[in-house]
Amino acid sequence: MKRRNFIKKGTTGAVSATMIPLSISTVESNTDGGERRSDNWYQVGTGKKGKPTRKKELHVDVLVAGGGVAGCCAAVSSARNGAKTILVQDRSVLGGNASSEIRVHLNGVTHLRDGHPERETGIVEEILLHNRFNNPQGAYNVWDHVIYDYVTQEPNLKVMMNTQAIEAKMKGKKIKSVKCWQLTTETEYTIYAKHFIDCSGDGLMAATSGALYRTGREGKAEFNEKYAPDEPDNWQMGASLILHSKDMGRPMPYKPPSFAIPYTEGHKPKMHRSVLPFTHGFWWVEVGSDKDIIGETEEIRHRLMGHLYGVWDYIKNSGNHPESENFALDWVASIPGKRESRRFMGDHILTEVDLMNHHHFEDAVGYGGWSLDEHNPGGIENLSEPASYFHYRFDKVYEIPFACLYSQNVPNLLFAGRNVSVSHIALSSTRLQGTCATMGQAVGTAAALCVKKSINPRELRDSHINELQEQLLRDDAYIPNRPSKDKNDLAPKATEIFASSTSSGDVKLLTNGYSRDVQEREEINHWQSDGLPAEVTFEWEKPITLSKVEIKCDTNTRKNLMLRSDSREDDQFTTTIPPELLKSLKLEMRSQGKWTKIGQKEENNRRLIKFNFDTIKTTAIRITLEETYGAQVGRLYEVRCYKK
Structure with a gap:
């Protein structure tokens, strides 16, 4: 293929796709920003001289580096599961590539081959x-x-x-603490933790721990990957800059800045580089690298800005797009959205073969389904080839194992996002932010369990993977081919389950362990009422003790909820609150033959609805679905009951 010839250019001296252990050395310096030894500070108000103390230590259970979508999910899940957690983010906003600084749509399993999503639930859905x-x-x-x-x-x-x-500061093979720099306060923090999660994308914390990682593209032979290059090389998918434009209602002349790089290519459909519509930018304004893509970041950013303004100049001034006459730039990104750099090695490297064969993993904790979407490494600087090679589109989701979410050689290090243990070709699918969110929730939950049990992630996988999976399922994550089998859940032990009405599904499906309809197998796992209000009742032959009831309702996982710059509204995307979501419901319990209201939700805003209350002995519970955000019927997927 032509692209193989293109990508061979400029590879001399670069390190091909290989694992790189980093050695750590500590260098003492009298210019340490945290010490401020030479600070000459005169305080006018007191007439005194002082020296700022901007060096602090913090102690927690879990440190999460990187506040993108994966990092946010990791930090929240760690904290909710009992671990004292710190999230450090090197920007002024959270969200990473999905933030206002970059504005990449929060895709995941956005569409399978049949065109329908298999949307992620759990923490990422709560955020959306x-x-x-x-x-x-x-x-x-x-x-x-x-x-x-x-x-x-x-x-x-x-x-x-x-x-x-x-x-990272090490004690033996483990990370003991991490040195952090807070730009705005000029403060150096040393954060001590028991477990560390790198969700930062580039993975500086993990790299400085000596964790094994690789960059570049594996050749076909290493993992028997159909879409890999014949020989390994150093190319990494590039970063992109996006722009937005606005119709001003009058002619808007445009003069490009001095750094603009001329763009002369017209629209070539097979190259995936259409400039229409031009209101929301072009993902294909992209530049990659066959050397050190992290070290070249600022150079790449400058070239990207030149290319982006060059494309806009072409649209405005080439004469080929007169419809742009009244349009002007409304927003232009300054921070590139990255796709690939370091990939840290775990006990398993997820490959194209795993994904395409839908390999079943006993330690599965997440899933994906975006196409194998390998961007042209040269990006806009290789216009002779397509912007992306959409190698393969999935007809069902694939599993992501826990073994590719922790370090092979640093025992207390986990990771989630685009830096996990995958091959380059597998990364072309797993890098999507919704998919990274499933990894984030998994590693946050895992870290909290590791803290509770005083074990490392490998031990958790070897001896307690069922506990991790059960907690994820309880917290509304989805794991393909893995129904819940929670022995502490008392709902499946009810002697009778019945509903006031049913229009689809079966009320007994609420305890079968699946909390969504499984699309690829066309399985129904819900109960749906015939109108509202409607009731579901669980009865036990003998009194049981309860303090928690947890319900999973409907948010229509067949529609995407992410924020989009084009406000798309159709059969796959929505800009509104899902009308199927339950707005109002109540919980009652029967004790000594008398029904008592235990809880009421009036403005529910989540799929996973929790009622927590003082311990009660009961022989029955009754859930009344009162109102949705628009649907005329109520739908439930799961009901769980716990003693504690």
């Missing part, structure tokens, strides 16, 4: 629903603060913005 309730106008800058509001409300979680984890 939080946005629907609090940002109906779809403003990107508000979206940043919606995520911030969601994450910072966790009582067991501390969020540190503008803070980068820059160096």
Whole structure:
């Protein structure tokens, strides 16, 4: 193929796809920003001289580096499961590639071969629903603060913005602490933790721990990958810059900046480089690297800005797009959205073969389904080849095992996102943010369990993987081919389950262990009422003790909820609160023949609805579905009951 010839250029001296262990050395310096030994500070108000103390230590159970979607999910799940957690983010906003700074759509299993999504639930869905309730106008800058509001409300979680984890300090093979730098306060933090999760994408914290990682593309022979190059090389998928334009209602002349790089190619459908519509930018304005893509970041950013403004100049001034006459630039990104750099090695490397064969993993904790979408490594600087090679489109989801989410050689290090243990070709699918979110929730939950049990992630996988999977399922994550089998759930032990009405499904499906309809097998796993209000009742032959009832309702996982710059509304995407979501419901319990209301939800905003109450002995519970956000019927997928 021509692209193989193109990508061979400039590879001399680069390291091909191989694992790189980093050695750590500590260098003492009298210019340490945290010490401020030479600071000459005169305080006018007191007339005194002082020296700022900007070197601090923090101690927690879990440190999460990187506040993108994967990192947010990891931090929240860790905190919710009992671990004292810190999330450090090197930007002023959370969300990573999905934030207002970059504005990549939060895709995941957005569409399978039949065109339908298999949307992620759990924490990432809670974030997306939080946005629907609090940002109906779809403003990107508000979206940043919606995520911030969601994450910072966790009582067991501390969020540190503008803070980068820059160096891991080791004790033997384990990470003991991490040196962090907070730009805005000029403060050096040393954060001690028991477990560390790198969700930062580039993975500086993990790299400085000596964790094995690789960059570049594996050749066909290593993993028997059909779509890999014949020989290994150093190319990594590039970063992109996006722009938005606006119709100003009058002619808007345009003069490109001095750094613009001329773009002369017209629309070539087979190359996936259409400039239409031009209102929401071009993902294919992309530049990759066959050397050190992290070290070249600023150079790449400069070239990307030149290419982006060059494309806009072509649209405005070539004469080929007169429809652009009244349009002007409304927003242009300054931070590139990255796709690939370091990939850290775990006990398993997920490959194209695993994905295409839908390999079943006993330690599965997440899933994906975006196409094998390997971007042209040369990006816009290789116009002779397509912008992306859409190698393969899946007809059902694939599994992601826990063994590719922790380090092979650093015992207390986990990771989630685009830096996990996958081959280059597998990364072309697993890098999607919704898929990364499933990994994030998995590793956050795993880290909390490791803290509780005083074990490392490998031990968790070898001896306690069932407990991790059960907790994820209880917390509304989805694991393909893995129904819940929670022995502590008392709902399946009910002697009678009945409903006031049924229009589809069966009320007894609420305890079968599946909390969604399984699309690829066309399996129904729900109960749906015939109108509202409607009731579901569980009865036990002998009194049981309860303090928790957990319900999973319907949010229509066949429609995507992500914020989109084009506000798309159709059979696959929605800009509104799902009308199927339950708005109002109540819980009653029967004790000594008398029904008593235990709980009421009036403005529910989540699929997973929890009722927590003082311990009660009961022989029956009754759930009354009162109102949705628009649907005329109510639908439930699961009901769980717990003693504690």
